[in-house]
Structures are given as structure tokens and as C-alpha cells.
Amino acid sequence: MSYGTLISPRELHALRQSSSPVLVCDCTFDLADTGAGARGYAAGHIPGAVYVDLDRDLSGAKTGDNGRHPLPRREDVAALMARLGASDDTQVVAYDAVGGAMAARLWWLLRWAGHPASAVLDGGLAAWRAAGLALEQEPPASPRPGRFTLRPPLSATVEYDEVRANLHAQAPRLVVDARAADRFRGENETLDAVGGHIPGAVNRFFRDNLQPDGRFKSPSQLKAEFDALLGATPANRVISQCGSGVTACHNLLGMEIAGLTGAALYPGSWSEWSSRPGSPIATGER
Incomplete structure (x- = not known):
């Protein structure tokens, strides 16, 4: 089973305990304090999650007239996902601590790259905690690169x-x-x-x-x-x-x-x- 919009904390926990490939991405970001998300990730994140930065990973190059967070190239989205260990059959789950505002950006980018198994953790980090599920502070080991290919856009x-x-x-x-x-x-x-x-x-x-x-x-x-x-x-x-x-x-x-x-x-x-x-x-x- 794959998730294409939302996934609950219990569903994500069960998915992580299964043999299904899953990549969890912490997308927390604060426009007023651009380092706050990474600090929050280091203080405690969902086990196995990687940190994905809005400015560095989910945005492209600025030209001065293309906005504050221009889109990266579709090829760059695919390269990022492969580098983080995702393949074409990987369920990607994005979450944050700001109401899904940043997680939804990754959800949309993945759909734009043609990847349907992209979901946002419903309720984010607060819901994970409220469900009594554990956090960890250590980042995961560097993953083996995945085989993530571009497919026709879904957005x-x-x-x-x-x-x-x-x-x-x-x-x-x-x-x-x-x-x-x-x-x-x-x-x-x-x-x-x-x-x-x-x-x-x-x-x-x-x-x-x-x-x-x-x-x-x-x-x-x-x-x-x-x-x-x-x-x-x-x-x-x-x-x-x-x-x-x-x-x-x-x-x-x-x-x-x-x-x-x-x-x-x-x-x-x-x-x-x-x-x-x-x-x-x-x-x-x-």
C-alpha cells in the first residue's frame, strides 16, 4: 500500500517496522530563523528521518526576479531523492513542526517529479509525539544511493x-x-x-x-x-x-x-x- 496525500503517525510507525522501503524527511523550517529547523532536527526527530532544508534542498537558484524560493529543476529533485536513498518504489513521508507548511512543498515537488508515493505526516511532529512514539537525536547512517527516475509530472x-x-x-x-x-x-x-x-x-x-x-x-x-x-x-x-x-x-x-x-x-x-x-x-x- 502506498500513501499519496496523508499518513497518520501510527501508519508511519507500522510502515517503518515493515519491509517496505520508506524515506522520512524532516522539512521543518523557519523563514525568520533559517537555522531553527536544523537545530530542531538535532534536538529530536522521527527515527531514521533525514533533514531536508527549504533553502538548500527544496529551492532552486535565485535570479533576482524569480521569487524567494524558486523551484529547483526536476532533475535536481530526482538527484536529491536518490542521494537520500529513495528509489522509484520508495514511500516518501514528509513532516515538519509548522503545520505541514514546508512538508507540503516536498510532497508537491515529488509529485512534480512523477513520484506518486509521496505523503505528509498528518499533524506533523506534534502528532507523532502525541501518539507516544519515540524520537531520536542521532542522524541516520549515510544511505546507499537509490535509483530515482523522473516520470511524467503529476502536478x-x-x-x-x-x-x-x-x-x-x-x-x-x-x-x-x-x-x-x-x-x-x-x-x-x-x-x-x-x-x-x-x-x-x-x-x-x-x-x-x-x-x-x-x-x-x-x-x-x-x-x-x-x-x-x-x-x-x-x-x-x-x-x-x-x-x-x-x-x-x-x-x-x-x-x-x-x-x-x-x-x-x-x-x-x-x-x-x-x-x-x-x-x-x-x-x-x-
């Missing part, structure tokens, strides 16, 4: 020019912004030089996908909430964005859990849009 992207052209399309796609409501309105912007949002976008803060305990809401609840947001727009006409293409993946995961498939990621997101001269900018609720 889609759109680029800046497509999003810009979408503003004037007769039947525009719906842009869903995963940032907090105040940043969407153009208030309290601390990460990017300009506040606001892409004209016509709607707001779905990624944390709205979660229950109070940090686990994802049920598929039926997520579907009802996304249906209310999207209206008549089908999922395959949705563009997901955020500040830099990271938490937008959380909304894409929420939609996938809800059975709403086919939405695309705008990787550059607001950090790219707001840095490009002449990009139209809206403020307020919508």
Missing part, C-alpha cells in the same frame, strides 16, 4: 507571463492566495517589498486547512470549504500561489485530499509578482 505549474495574461482572459483562471489575510490585503507585509495581491485573486490562508490540533480537516469539510471559495470554477482552472510558492502547496494538498485535482502552482508567487516592474497590484479584501 502542473504556471509562470509569470501566464498569470499576467490571465488578468485579461475572457474566461480567467481563479488565483487562490495562501497567505494570511492581512498580507493579502496589503497590510503588515514583512517579507516582500510591496504589499497587496494579484488582482482578481481570492484568499485561502493555508492554516484554514487544519483542525485546532494541527491535523488536516476531513476530506468532506475541505471539499465544502473549497467549493464555497471556488464557486463554479473547476479545480483544473485554479492557480495556487502564496508568498514564494511554498505554502501554496499546502492548499494544493488540501484540495487533493478533498478530491479536487488538477490545480496548478505559480512558483514565483507574490515575491516574484511584486518584484516585476509593472505588475498590477490590488489591496483590500478583493
Whole structure:
């Protein structure tokens, strides 16, 4: 059995005790303290987990106008996974201590690389602890390299020019912004030089996908909430964005859990849009 969206702590524990190949990745990261994730990993992580860094491993080279966390190349994703010991039949499980915000990025990248056995630990590190499962401090031994091959993408992207052209399309796609409501309105912007949002976008803060305990809401609840947001727009006409293409993946995961498939990621997101001269900018609720 493989997992393509979420896996529970008990399911992951059982999987690790079986003979099935599994790679567990700790993706915890703090935008305000970029070393905090690695320190947290060293203080205690799920046994056998490797640390995967947002800046180093899950992002590509910056050009100055392609956003704060541009996508790595698909070939680089495959090389990373192989180096960490994953092969084409490996179940990869991503987790973090920040509500799945960073783990969802790895989940999405793996789907983009064509790897369907990619899941996020539901509830993250807190849920693992709450289940009474052990942590360890020592990193695992260096793995034997895996055979991880690129396959047709299971997720889609759109680029800046497509999003810009979408503003004037007769039947525009719906842009869903995963940032907090105040940043969407153009208030309290601390990460990017300009506040606001892409004209016509709607707001779905990624944390709205979660229950109070940090686990994802049920598929039926997520579907009802996304249906209310999207209206008549089908999922395959949705563009997901955020500040830099990271938490937008959380909304894409929420939609996938809800059975709403086919939405695309705008990787550059607001950090790219707001840095490009002449990009139209809206403020307020919508």
C-alpha cells in the first residue's frame, strides 16, 4: 500500500517496522530563523528521518526576479531523492513542526517529479509525539544511493507571463492566495517589498486547512470549504500561489485530499509578482 496525500503517525510507525522501503524527511523550517529547523532536527526527530532544508534542498537558484524560493529543476529533485536513498518504489513521508507548511512543498515537488508515493505526516511532529512514539537525536547512517527516475509530472505549474495574461482572459483562471489575510490585503507585509495581491485573486490562508490540533480537516469539510471559495470554477482552472510558492502547496494538498485535482502552482508567487516592474497590484479584501 502506498500513501499519496496523508499518513497518520501510527501508519508511519507500522510502515517503518515493515519491509517496505520508506524515506522520512524532516522539512521543518523557519523563514525568520533559517537555522531553527536544523537545530530542531538535532534536538529530536522521527527515527531514521533525514533533514531536508527549504533553502538548500527544496529551492532552486535565485535570479533576482524569480521569487524567494524558486523551484529547483526536476532533475535536481530526482538527484536529491536518490542521494537520500529513495528509489522509484520508495514511500516518501514528509513532516515538519509548522503545520505541514514546508512538508507540503516536498510532497508537491515529488509529485512534480512523477513520484506518486509521496505523503505528509498528518499533524506533523506534534502528532507523532502525541501518539507516544519515540524520537531520536542521532542522524541516520549515510544511505546507499537509490535509483530515482523522473516520470511524467503529476502536478502542473504556471509562470509569470501566464498569470499576467490571465488578468485579461475572457474566461480567467481563479488565483487562490495562501497567505494570511492581512498580507493579502496589503497590510503588515514583512517579507516582500510591496504589499497587496494579484488582482482578481481570492484568499485561502493555508492554516484554514487544519483542525485546532494541527491535523488536516476531513476530506468532506475541505471539499465544502473549497467549493464555497471556488464557486463554479473547476479545480483544473485554479492557480495556487502564496508568498514564494511554498505554502501554496499546502492548499494544493488540501484540495487533493478533498478530491479536487488538477490545480496548478505559480512558483514565483507574490515575491516574484511584486518584484516585476509593472505588475498590477490590488489591496483590500478583493
